[in-house]
Amino acid sequence: MAKFNPTDHLMKLKGKDYLPVAWRLVWFREQYPNGIIDTEPLQLTDTYAVFRATVTAVDGEGNVLGRASGTKSQSKQGFADYVEKCETGAIGRALAGLGFGTQFEPDFDEGERLAVDS
Numbered sequence: 001m002a003k004f005n006p007t008d009h010l011m012k013l014k015g016k017d018y019l020p021v022a023w024r025l026v027w028f029r030e031q032y033p034n035g036i037i038d039t040e041p042l043q044l045t046d047t048y049a050v051f052r053a054t055v056t057a058v059d060g061e062g063n064v065l066g067r068a069s070g071t072k073s074q075s076k077q078g079f080a081d082y083v084e085k086c087e088t089g090a091i092g093r094a095l096a097g098l099g100f101g102t103q104f105e106p107d108f109d110e111g112e113r114l115a116v117d118s
Helices: 021-031 082-097
Strands: 011-013 016-018 036-044 048-058 064-075
Touching: 021 048, 021 082, 036 082, 048 082, 064 082
Parallel strands: none
Antiparallel strands: 011 016, 036 048, 048 064
16 A cells, blocks of 8 residues: 555635645554544533644554644534534644645744635
8 A cells, every 4th residue: 555645635715735634644654553542522612612633643652752732613604514524624734744745734824824724
């Protein structure tokens, strides 16, 4: 099987390369099949959500090689399935913080902030 190549899965978003969270997950799972992804709602109402995700890179012997967290907020007004979008965005930000997609992550860009994390 060929090694995962993130550039094969980039999409253009507001003129910039972006690696969707689904592909960041594939990349992470390929490299760290024993890795851990934890999410927790920090705030959850009928109209608003805030999630934190923590991604931990674990090798085959159980050694922790790295860990990163990310948070995301989302309102129902901005997206009908705001809870799922919020949790996915937090995971995407944590993965980016661990190096899975960082170079493609708009939130780390100094330019105009993009509000898409799915």
